[in-house]
Amino acid sequence: MSTNSFTESPFKTLISFHKLIENLEEIAATNVDYRSNYAKALLKEIAPFPEFRDGIEDLGFIRQHETLIHNLLADLFPTALTHNEIKAISIPFQNITFNYTERFKKILQNAGMTFDMEIRDFEENQFYIFNCILILNAYYGQHFDFNRPLFYDIPSADGIMNHYRILYNADFIEIIPTKNAPDLSQDDIDLLMNNYDNIKLWKAKFPIESWILKGFGIVSLIDVTRENAISNLKSNLLKSESSKTKSNLDFESIFRSIFKISDLRIGFTIYNEEEEKFTTPSHEEKEMKSFILNGLEEIDCKNTIYGCSLEAILEEKKSIIIGDTEQFAQISGNEKLGQYLLDQNIRSCIFSPVIKDNNILGIIELVSAKPKELNTINATNLELILPYLIDTLERYKTDMQYQIEAIIQREYTAIHSSVYWKFRREALKYYQTNSPNKDYIFKEIIFKEVYPLYGQIDIKGSSEHRNETVKEDLKNQLTTLIQLLEKQKSNESLVLLEQRIFELQSFAQQLESSLKADTEQQIQNYIETEIHPILKNTKMDIESGRATKNYFESLDEKTGMFYQSRKQFDNAMSVINKKLAAVLDKKQVEAQLIYPHYYERFKTDGVEHNLYIGASIAPTKPFNALYLQNLRLWQLQTLCEMEIEHHQLKATLPYELDVTSLILVFSSPISIRFRMDEKRFDVDGTYNARYEVVKKRIDKANIKGTKERITQKEKITIVYSHNAEENEYLKYIKYLQFKNLLEPNIEQFEVEELQGVSGLRAFRVKVVNNNLESYVQNNTYQDLLNEQN
Template identity: 30%
Template sequence: MPPSPDAPHHEGRHAIAAQAEPPADMRSPAATVSALSQAEPFAPPSAAAWLNLLKRHSRLPMAILEPQTLQLQFANQCFCQTVGIAESAIVASGDSGIGLLDMLLPDEQTRVQQILQHHLLQAILAYLYPQRSLLPARLLEEPVILSCRQTQSELLCKVELRLSSECLKVQALSPDLEQPLRQCLGRQPTLEHVMAQLYETESPLWICLQQLQHHPYRVTGFLLLEGTEVTERETINTLVQLLIGRESVLQPHKFSRANELMRGLFRAADSLIMSAENEQAKLFTDLDQSKWQVHSYSVESLQTSLFLKAAERGTVLNIPDLSAVTLTPCEQSIADRGARSLLIIPLVTKSIHSGSMARRLLGLVGMASDRAYAFDNRDVHNATTLVPALTAAMRYTTQDRFTNIHSSVRWRFEEEAERRSWGLPPEPIAFTDVYPLYGISDIRGSSSERNRAIQSDLLAQFELALSIIEAVCSTKPYAFAQQFRLDLLSHVEKIKQGITVDAEVTFIRYLSENLEPNFDYFARCSPAAAAAVAAYRDACDNEQQCVYTARSIYDKTIQRINNLLRDTWTRWQENMQAITRHYCDVEATDGIDHMLYVGKSIDPGFSPFQLRSLRYEQLRAVCDCGRVAFHLKETCDTHLEVTHLVLVQDSTVDISHDEATERLFEVRGSRDTRYEIVKKRIDKAVDTQGRQRITQPGMLTIVYSTADEWNEYRQYLHYLHREGWVEDTIEQGLVEPLQGVNGLKFARVRILPPSDE
């Protein structure tokens, strides 16, 4: 079609050319070259456009500083966003009023001032000796790490900054500054001469540099500040330093910090740890809480799990979407916590076995996100970088992983865990020649009180059962139903007569096997029977699946008393640990008992004076527990009372950790067996004359064997009386022989309430 006569001639020509030009993929090479050669040449942007490009679109923080005030004259968008200042603060005149040092932490300010001093020295040396290069380039290229908080990140943003002073020129120096500089440097200084004085404190050059701020000098030009965002790199470095420390995992505050950094680094909503021993795997969650949640799984149930897959591969595994894979119960529990994606970091070592290398799994660390596809290859790379440090941290907890090992002996467990991580044979964890200090605050009559609670609950449950059968018999007078009713009445009479050891289990089982399976039938017999069944079910609708009213009150009372006693003891433990580092184990059942071990094998600085101080402090702590027990009736609404006993032994024992038992330490050797026997039986001991318990409510009882032990503790009782803890009247007697133990004696004294009562 010919062009419109109204169209300009050049537009018509271009239109014809466009119609005649073949598609680009059908052109010959020569035609392509010809077309390119006829294109208009590229016009580079103006200087202003380049400046705008650097200011708006550069990913590197950049700023220009006034050399003497260090105020920002220019800053690009990336710099402003990184340090958290508004772009509008950098006015066109360059007078922003924002100084570099104002954005730094105190230690960062010191570092920047040192680097600035080197740059200024470079300019001064160029002014004094223009033909010489007197400072190494590396000295002027030293970076400084700037820390700043960004609201969109959980991590503290880190930026590595470098200063450039090529545009800095010294125009004039004060004579009071120039003359000393020339004197200390000489007419022809060398680089070695300058560096030797620069790093020598109180050298002439060093003194001159300290005087720079007090003498006038004139400079022109500016300082260029360039940076790189290094948050991930610095976070990883900090993590490595935390993890490779000997107590990085076992110290709660260090683990909390490491966990916080890990979650921030991977932008994770949750974190978890898995360990495996033999056929049992444990999953630890709620790592940001003081008490972790522990979930146990059999290794067999994990055969198809993502965790086992990561362990077998020995590499970091990224699961982008948990909803797209088949989950084992273990992984499902993680998904139920809100996880959508998962990053699994397996920690393995290599142990030598008969000349071949075999992998040994120490554990797995997991980072979970509540978003699908939250982790990428960069996260996998960062996780891989952390594997050696995480593995080193796990080595220290190989044998007693994440258990609450007392701080006084933790170092020995860490040593042994590290040995075994290198494939060395196990060695016993033992402490020799330690003094034992044992005491107990026992709730008197707790067994009888619990039996009364059991009796009350069983009677209530059987009364509910009788209501069901009687309602059934009123409409269905079957002979069998009548006999069943008589059986229930017989059981009620037995319960009223008293509770035996197995009664709680026996009677509940009787109802669960003979009454409860028939509830559906009973409920159909009559509305009254249905109501009785509903009442029974409602009363048993709890975790125990039985009437548990009186026992619940009892349990809460015992727990309340135990907590009061434990809190009191824990408060005193802080003072006792300050005397000398010692092992302390506290157990709470019906009351609390404590076991202390102290000696040179635990604290190398241990002395006899510290032993006597600790023994006296133990008595004061037990007396304070006694004072707490005076108020049980008011605080716990109970008539239960508490007795208090301290067992004395002046000879040492050896203790060792037995991995086959639940207790952390057991005494070893036949000579120490006697002490263990006494510990287990002494709270029920009676005196030989009155055949009454040697422990009495509101009193402190001391059990001993030798005259030397009594002389020492008689002095302690005198001190306690002088402090107002106990009365001055001391009751003494002999302990009736225990099985295998004879010759024990006791002293008993009444504990006094505080003087202000």
């Protein structure tokens, strides 16, 4: 008999059979002899023990009269069902259980003597509050829904964790207030309703043992091991990478519960269709073993180890199921693969392709050291799992492609398409082998004594705009789905619809706060896997069918989600970036004629560029300061033109976005490194590092002593350090003012300290944005000198 583990309760519990005894007394008074005689005999047996009616507090009494209690409960626990039902006497939410059916006894025996049966994720405060709600519903006539699923997790004899849903029958329980029970008003009940987590309030309204719970309950368990394991698998796969466990043990435990195989091992192999190779996942997922590769990082699909054995997977896209590896190895053509598996102690296995859009993403591997444990019958369980694996693997392969592209962009300059495949192969090798225990060395390229020019035109508040459009689309989609399901309720008596509406409303509530990184993906997966199947498979009237058809037609083809607001924002971002980058690239062709220099630009939330000019970049050409000054004037003019292009463009955009412009002046020459094992460019020396610090942080800086950003829309901010730089750029500004490119007013201010970098100052001047003709004219540094003369 299990006993309760919680020390405090609003109930004083009296295990009583009074309602059952009253029922027996009614039967004893009937004229049906066999029923009457049976009831009278039982009543005679329990007559010497008033505790059966008045209530039992000492659990030892139950142990002492176990047989009599079993006879008393015989009608509720029929012998014919004792090996089928998982049932016992219990008190709701407590771990007091006794009078088990034979199947229940066997389950507990297999769990072992040391096993302590407790409700999953059920702590003492929750136990106390649930009992209080039980009183509110039973005694005060409330209708609070607190019927959340409760589970027991009980291991089998061979270590497989089985999961059981708990169902209570409280027909034989009576709730009685004591003199210490406060009489609650409706205001008290409303206060409790709005303070579920306030345990002190609940204990004040329902003092410890101020009520009597008299009687007994019946607990019935339903084996939901497979459903629970699939739910855990789904939750695990949907977790963010940072929250996922690095161990494969939990993953294997889930599969063991699904397949009921205690020694089941799980493996996975990535399929590289482009090179027809099997490869391992990246080093972050290396704990997921591949039995096909068995320690190798990659292998050709046509490797002679496999012969023709894997053709079913690659060509027919069917699973390979080997029930007995030793018998399999004796068949002609299977000898090598059979022995390869036997060497890994694999006596039965399933190798199943994970397929999306008729393309193989990888192979899920299930293996056992016992023959016939895995077979064509239990292989059907994979049908329950594969949809979640497909989504996860597709995300993994997409992320891998992004990372490979990032490696290529990070480690190499522009690569001609004819040799791109070679770089891609090298990047893929780096991606697979890069780990804390393996170093990958790339050659360094160094440019010494170069002058940096940095500028950017940034889309103002892009992150906030993006998040708002994501939230707007998600809210609109959730609202539409809730309306569709509400219409379904009138046509279909599906309890499931109520739950799905509640879950959609919960997601909508989450969107009222700040958008988390994984919220969009969670909602997308939920809608695709839980809501869309309901809409596609439920009968509808004409109006609902039309509304559902309109809904699906409004989804984005790629994402399967609403994309109206985001599309407007993305289109606006794309148009702005494309236009500004085109202006910069076109002007850069002209700038190279001033003096050859290294140029790179990046399209992020706006366009930024780095220029490096010096003799080491063009050693065959003489270099002097005039070229640097020409390039600085070119840069300022180009930003003016980009500003005016945006101003002209803004009115035509589907989503209005403003931009800010910035130039960072740095007059001391630096050395830059193009390193394969780090960022594209790195600088050497403390003073040179100062430039990188300023460059990364300056656009978010404030005017010293204020909360005002140094950048503002339709204005160009020029940040500098020295008086010589101030004088030089004042000449450029005045010259462009004379050309009616910049407005007359010049703001000057100090910039707040940036991570130990102080003494920065800045100009800020507004662009004349109604004078496009002036921007088209190319003004050079020589023009400036001529104008001054």
